[in-house]
Amino acid sequence: MRSTNNLRLLSALALFGGLITSGVALTTEVGAQSLPASNTHALFIETDSLTGNSILSYQRGSDGTISLAGSYATGGVGGAGANSSAAPLGSQDGLVLADNNSKLIATNAGSDTVSVFDVSGTHLKLVQQVSSGGQFPNSIAVHNNLVTVLNAGGAGAVQEFTLDHDKLVTLANENRSLGLSNTTPPDYVHGAGQVGYTPNGQHLVVTTKNSTNSYDVFSVSPSGVLGAAPVISASNNPVPYDFNFDAAGNLFAIEAGTSSASVYTVNTNGSLTSLGTVSDNAKALCWVSSANGYFFGSNAGSSDITSFDETSSGAPQIVASVAATTHAGTTDSVVSPDEKFLYVESGGAGTIDVFAIGPNAALTPVATVFDIPTASEGIAIS
Numbered sequence: 116m117r118s119t120n121n122l123r124l125l126s127a128l129a130l131f132g133g134l135i136t137s138g139v140a141l142t143t144e145v146g147a148q149s150l151p152a153s154n155t156h157a158l159f160i161e162t163d164s165l166t167g168n169s170i171l172s173y174q175r176g177s178d179g180t181i182s183l184a185g186s187y188a189t190g191g192v193g194g195a196g197a198n199s200s201a202a203p204l205g206s207q208d209g210l211v212l213a214d215n216n217s218k219l220i221a222t223n224a225g226s227d228t229v230s231v232f233d234v235s236g237t238h239l240k241l242v243q244q245v246s247s248g249g250q251f252p253n254s255i256a257v258h259n260n261l262v263t264v265l266n267a268g269g270a271g272a273v274q275e276f277t278l279d280h281d282k283l284v285t286l287a288n289e290n291r292s293l294g295l296s297n298t299t300p301p302d303y304v305h306g307a308g309q310v311g312y313t314p315n316g317q318h319l320v321v322t323t324k325n326s327t328n329s330y331d332v333f334s335v336s337p338s339g340v341l342g343a344a345p346v347i348s349a350s351n352n353p354v355p356y357d358f359n360f361d362a363a364g365n366l367f368a369i370e371a372g373t374s375s376a377s378v379y380t381v382n383t384n385g386s387l388t389s390l391g392t393v394s395d396n397a398k399a400l401c402w403v404s405s406a407n408g409y410f411f412g413s414n415a416g417s418s419d420i421t422s423f424d425e426t427s428s429g430a431p432q433i434v435a436s437v438a439a440t441t442h443a444g445t446t447d448s449v450v451s452p453d454e455k456f457l458y459v460e461s462g463g464a465g466t467i468d469v470f471a472i473g474p475n476a477a478l479t480p481v482a483t484v485f486d487i488p489t490a491s492e493g494i495a496i497s
Contacts, residue, residue, distance in 0.1 A: 155236030157184070158449075158458060160467070161210040161221055161493030163193030163203045168223050168230075170210070171487060172237045175496070179456035179469050179481045184237035189230040190244045191223025194251055195490070196267075199303040201444030201462035202415065202492045205324075206253035206267065207309045207357035207402055209447075210493035213257045213278055219495060220262065220283070222252040224300070229255065229264055231283055234497070243282050248274025248290050250299045251306065256319065258312035261339045263319060267306030268299035273321060273333070275341060289341050291333060295326045304371070309357045313381055314364045320381070321345070322355040325372070330355055332385040346385030351377040351392040359405045365390065365429055367403065367410055374400040376412060376423055376431040391430025395421040397437075402447050406454040409434065409476035413445045413459060420445070420459065422476040439478040442466040444489075449496045456481065458494065465489040 156175040162168060168189040173181040195203035209222045212234070219232040219239060227250055231243040249266025256263045262276045262283060271293030276283040297305050308322040312335065319341060321331040331345035353372025361367050366379040366387065375394040379387040398416025405411070410423040410431075422438040423431050444463015450456070450472070457470045457478060465487050470478040 157237040157497050158467075159210060159219060159495045160460065160487050160491055161193070162488050162491045163195070163224065163493065164488065165193055165195065165225055168193040168221070168225070170219065170221060170232070170239060172239060173484075174237050175451070179451070179471060181458075181467065181469065181482070181484055183486045185239070187232065187239040187241065189221050189223055190241055191228045191230055192225035194224025194300050196251075196300045196303045196306055197298060201490055202401070202446040203490050204253040204492045205301070205303045205306060205308060206265070206492070207447060208254045208256065208311065210495045211255045211257055212495050212497055213262065216497040218278065218281065220255050220257075221493065222247070222255060222264070224251045224253055227252060227266075229283065233281065245283050245285065248272060248285065251301060253306070254309045256310045256312050258316040261312070261316070261335075263310050263312070265307055265310035265321060267297065267301045267308075269295075269297055271295040271297060271307050271323075271326070273310055273319065273341070275339060277339070286339070289339070291341055291345070293321065293323065293331060295323060297326060304354055308355070311358060314360050318381055318385055320358065320366065322357065322368070324356055325354050328353050328355060330366075330368070330379070330387055332381065332387070334385055342385070348379075348387035351375070351389055356401045357403055359403050359410060361405070361425060361429075362408065363429065367405070367431065369400055369403045369412055371399055371401045374398065374414065376400070376403070376410065378425060378429055378431050380429075390428065391426070393423075393431050393433060395433055395436055397421060404448045404450045404457060406450040406457070406472050407476070411438065411448060411450075411457055411476070411478075413441075413448055415445050418443050418445045418461070420478060422478070424476070434476050438476060439470055439480065441468045442483065446492050447494045449494045451496055458496065460487070460491065460494050462490050462492055465491070
């Protein structure tokens with residue numbers, strides 16, 4: 116039976132809406148026409164359309180403003196989790212940059228594939244579509260030339276690849292089941308939420324959300340071999356959703372069931388040690404970005420942003436319960452590489468809200484763009 120907190124999470128969300136071998140993996144490669152050179156800074160949004168997934172490309176100005184520059188089909192289709200509305204993937208890092216921002220990798224949750232683009236400024240060129248190694252891919256992790264895709268449907272699985280000569284190469288022996296009991300597509304708060312390598316690349320972390328309310332941590336060898344089974348640690352609070360890492364390499368995790376943030380040390384053996392937890396008392400804290408030692412959490416149900424930092428002992432603490440308000444259905448976010456601007460998707464309203472990041476994590480509205488379709492999720496920045 117779900118806890119009262121989990122039922123509250125569901126109510127808030129309702130308000131805003133086997134082994135894979137390279138021989139059998141679906142791989143589609145596209146022609147070799149090169150892109151023009153460009154030093155333009157860009158922002159990318161994944162539409163997750165059920166009739167044909169695409170990437171919206173925006174040019175970023177030095178003042179943080181953005182303007183639509185183009186739209187590029189992924190060759191696959193998006194997906195939507197059961198009971199989802201504004202956030203169809205229910206995840207973080209469904210769209211990521213790799214190889215010094217020269218590659219963009221996108222999940223196609225409805226076709227069980229990932230797509231790879233060459234990147235030059237705001238220009239994209241589709242070069243590959245490959246099987247994700249499971250059902251309903253919704254999150255991607257990158258460490259050097261290693262790439263892992265999280266598949267949230269069914270039993271859940273992670274599939275590891277290498278990025279070699281601008282293409283993803285499936286590692287046949289590096290598919291691991293998560294042993295979950297999900298539908299396909301997964302229920303919004305049940306399917307796994309994010310996969311990520313620790314900063315040192317020695318562990319791979321997966322959030323299971325309400326499936327098991329835990330973190331699955333796989334060891335990663337120097338050659339990229341995943342441990343046979345994860346070390347499983349219970350979360351401080353229900354529905355561990357997404358995460359980031361602090362400067363010390365600790366896991367700064369969002370646990371949506373109580374709208375809380377927790378910080379954990381990732382131990383050498385893969386277990387987690389809690390350094391503390393705090394609730395922002397908002398509705399459905401689900402996503403997190405970081406800049407200048409601060410963390411910005413997106414509250415999906417209350418459509419606002421909470422800012423956090425850490426105590427001297429590493430525990431999370433609130434800087435501002437409402438650092439900024441956003442449009443309806445606040446979802447994923449990203450910080451510019453210079454850590455001066457925060458870009459927040461609002462899948463319920465179909466907007467991107469732009470904020471300047473000031474001292475003490477103060478957020479000042481810069482602009483709102485209404486170009487994205489509603490229920491888009493996935494954001495990346497260069």
